[in-house]
Amino acid sequence: MNVTGHTRRPASIRDVATAAGVSYQTVSRVINGHPSVKPTTRERVLAAIDELGFRRSATALALASGRSRAVTVLTANTTHYGYASILQGIEEAARAESYAVGIGVLESADEAAIAAEVRRAADTGGGLIVIAYDPAGVRALGAVPAELPVVGVVETPASPPDPGHPWVWADDREAAYQATRHLLSLGHETVHYVAIPSSTRRTSARTSGWRQALREAGAPESRPVQGSWGPAGGHAAGRKLARDPAVTAILCGNDDLALGVLRALHEAGRSVPGEVSVAGFDDAPHSAYLTPSLTTVRLDFTGLGRSAFALLHGVLEESARVDPHPVSVPELVVRESSGPPPATV
Amino acid sequence: MNVTGHTRRPASIRDVATAAGVSYQTVSRVINGHPSVKPTTRERVLAAIDELGFRRSATALALASGRSRAVTVLTANTTHYGYASILQGIEEAARAESYAVGIGVLESADEAAIAAEVRRAADTGGGLIVIAYDPAGVRALGAVPAELPVVGVVETPASPPDPGHPWVWADDREAAYQATRHLLSLGHETVHYVAIPSSTRRTSARTSGWRQALREAGAPESRPVQGSWGPAGGHAAGRKLARDPAVTAILCGNDDLALGVLRALHEAGRSVPGEVSVAGFDDAPHSAYLTPSLTTVRLDFTGLGRSAFALLHGVLEESARVDPHPVSVPELVVRESSGPPPATV
DNA sequence: GACCCCTATGTGACCGGTCACAATCCTGGC
DNA sequence: GCCAGGATTGTGACCGGTCACATAGGGGTC
Known part of the structure; x- marks a missing residue:
């Protein structure tokens, strides 16, 4: 029955209190589900809340109680498939727990810029999730003050930059291993690698x-070719x-x-998979529709994001602690490109 | 000289005040750059700030002053190229003005779910940017209470869902017009269209x-084929x-x-561009590397995001109002697919 | 009926800043 | 030497919640 007219200051718990004829503390008890409130009183308060359209101020809550129900995600990029998917997963899990999600982009890998960005994120209050798949992210993770609740999404669990912080990871090593084994099992003498930074x-x-995988197969090893993140x-x-x-x-x-790589091979007149086999990594949505469609390793980035949040949530609230280091299992997807x-050498 | 040991409560302005031997109000004046503070006093306060590692609490600032220096972006998706790029643009501009960026994903187009998400975003305080390229976004934009500062990133400027709210847009109409004209100019009798939702x-x-474009050329019109967002x-x-x-x-x-579409044509044995020409929309990063590389229309999504933020910033702060409806000019990129x-019919 | 404990509710202080106003200092003008 | 008035600085209240503690009513129990 919100028949209010003018744009006025939103209702506070004291407004609700006077409307319901109780003290502000009682209102506070009601919105927090405190057990010892007489049912009739609770009803009256709830009615007042409804009528005034009261919404508890997240800001005031954060200031008064310390707990802020917010996560900030620090990442070098939001447009790459993997990053964006992790972010989406985090947001999904956060929303389910009614946490707010903030995002900070690490535009430069410069120490000072990163430190500034980390400080900014820290100012927001709440927890931090750092996507540390690249140098900027790794540095950011390292720059997080020890007292801040943070979870890293890292590439290599063996060497967490800061041992105090928990992390999640996808088993990239296993994934690369599987993909390489797949190519070797097709009969290739060796497999060359184009690396991400x-x-x-x-x-x-x-x-x-x-x-x-190469070593186990006794295949000759070549130096990885340094690539970037994008198709260029x-x-x-x-x-x-x-x-x-x-x-x-x-x-x-x-x-x-x-x-x-596919494009370059095409331009050079080398057929795929006739002359050269190519395998990717991540199973981006478009990979299945390329011509030739791309053999790749699927990683559950969204799940990774969800895990990261769950872990952080456990750090932030005593309640439900979770398995410290969830790993998603990579899945080889064989398509046309391999x-x-x-026949002859 | 921060030699402090234990994890203790961060310093407040009162801590700084006592350390510098002044009142908390003076500290407030210093951090806000108020003119009438004696230089020597200012020095002393700054020294204390530095020593105690003081950082102004964004939460307290927001509560006390009302202004929160935060934007929440509401979007149906974070992984699609266009959306992700707009988000990146917003973040970039927001960071430059030291605004915090929050994000909320509209997972379902369900009215109730959307209303809930809008409320959540409103609770965060600060401004709102709604990416209204799809039904969920449009609904969300419509569900924003009139008193909230909001900017929409819309597809069609002619019909803003809520006239009270400012918006930015890329000239999709012109872009589609250009692309269609391009195909017609190559000699095609008509052009078929696969639509996004x-x-x-x-x-x-x-x-x-x-x-x-079809009408102007007197070309026969067909019904657009309804697609989705993804390659499937x-x-x-x-x-x-x-x-x-x-x-x-x-x-x-x-x-x-x-x-x-390219893939489907390939599977059907129809060559591109020999038998059929295909043009896309957006110029995603991978489009240049497809085989055949894709003729498309480039839109400056990042710039669009920046504009959206600039506009919102103008709404939030009196200071620098901006040109209400910036439009980025689409650019036709002709590649191999058209x-x-x-020769013969 | 006194005593105790549990339920239901209210009061004052505080979180870390800002805002409005008061108080003090200093300096020039007459 | 006195006073107006700007430059400096301080005080109290407030933003909208929470927290710790105090207060008032009921039942039991003995």
Whole structure:
């Protein structure tokens, strides 16, 4: 029955209190579901709340109680498929717990800029989730003050930049291992690798999974070709590889790189999968519709995001602690872009 | 010189005040750059701030002053290229003005769910930007209470769902018009259209731009084929169109749809652009690397996001009002997927 | 009937800032 | 030397909630 007219200041608990003829504390008890409130009183208060259109101020709640029910996600990018999916997963889980989701983009990998961004995020209050798949993210994770509740979404669980912080990860190493084994099992002598920018100075999880598969098979190892995140990087790398007739199988650090590689091979007149097999990483939505459709490894980014939030939620609230390090299992998706090597050598 | 040890409560302005030997109000004046503070005093306060590592609480600021320096972006999706790019643009502009960016995903188009999400966003305080490219977004924009500062990113400026709210838009109509003209100019008798889900019950801006070009050229008009957002929808639509030998040119509502169409044509054995020309919409990063590379219309989504924020910023703060309805000019990008129709009919 | 405990409710202080107003200091003009 | 008036600085109340503690009524129990 909200027949109010003018744009006026929203109702506070004191407004509700006077309307219901009780004290503000009683109103507070009602909205918090405190047990010892007489049913009739509760009814009266609820009616007043309804009539005045009262909504509890998140700001005041945060200030008074300390707990803010908010997460800020720090990421280097929002447009890449993997990042965007993780974000979507976080948002989904956060919404279910009625947490607010904030986002901060780490535009530059510059120490000072990152520190500033981390401070800004910290000012917001609440928890932090840092997507640390790239140098900027890794630095940001490292720059988070120890007392702040934070969860990292990392590439390599073996080397968390800051041991005090919990993290989630997808098993990239296993995924790369599987993809490489798949290519080797088709008969390729070896597999070349086009890498995404490494998150650390050391080799990435994807790189080491690839290498491990080669070693186990006794296949010759080549240096990974350094790519970027997008198709342009893959295209450049693909041009180099296309010139080498010995190259018959290429694993790419993500599907966008693979797309660029595919294009470069096409331009060089090398057929896929006839002459060269290509495998991607991530199973982006478009990969199934490329021509040739792309063999890749599917990772559950959305689930990863949800896990990250669940973990943070556990850190923030005593209530439901969760399994510290959930791992999603990668799934090899074989499509048209991979096949046996050319018959004769 | 922050040699503090334990994890203790962050410093407040009163802590700074006692440390500097002044009143809390003076500290407030210093952090707000108020002119009438004696330089020596200011120095002392700044030193204390530095030493205690003081950071002004955004929460307390918001509560006390009312202004919250925050934007919440409401969107149906974060993973699609266009949406993600708009978001990135908003974040970029917001960061420059040191605004916090929140995000809420409209998972369902259900009225109640949307209303709940809008309320949640409103609770956060600050401004709202609603990406109203789809039914969920349009509804959300409509559900925003009149007193809330909000900017819509809409598809069709002609019919803003709520006239009270300002909006920005990219000239989708012009873009579709250009793309259609391009295909017609190559000699195609007509152009078929695979549509994205319309944001309104009426036809979308893209649809009407396409139709206008057909009318002006006196080309026969067909009913738009209803697609979805992703490549799967395009694939389904493409299969239908591939069966009709009269179809020689297809415009798609976005690049993902075009990808699906391309794939369907390939599977049906119809060559692109030999037998059929295809054009997309948006110029997603991967479109240049497809085979054939995709003719499309580039839209400056990031710029659109920046404009949206600028507009909201103007609404929120008296200071710098901006040009109410900035429009970015679409740019036709001709690539391999479009060409003249087959020689004989 | 005194005593105790539990239920139901109210009161004052506080979270960390801002705002409006009062109080003090200093300086120039006459 | 006195006073107006701007420059500086301080005080109390408030934003909208929460928290810790006090207060008033009922039942039991002995």
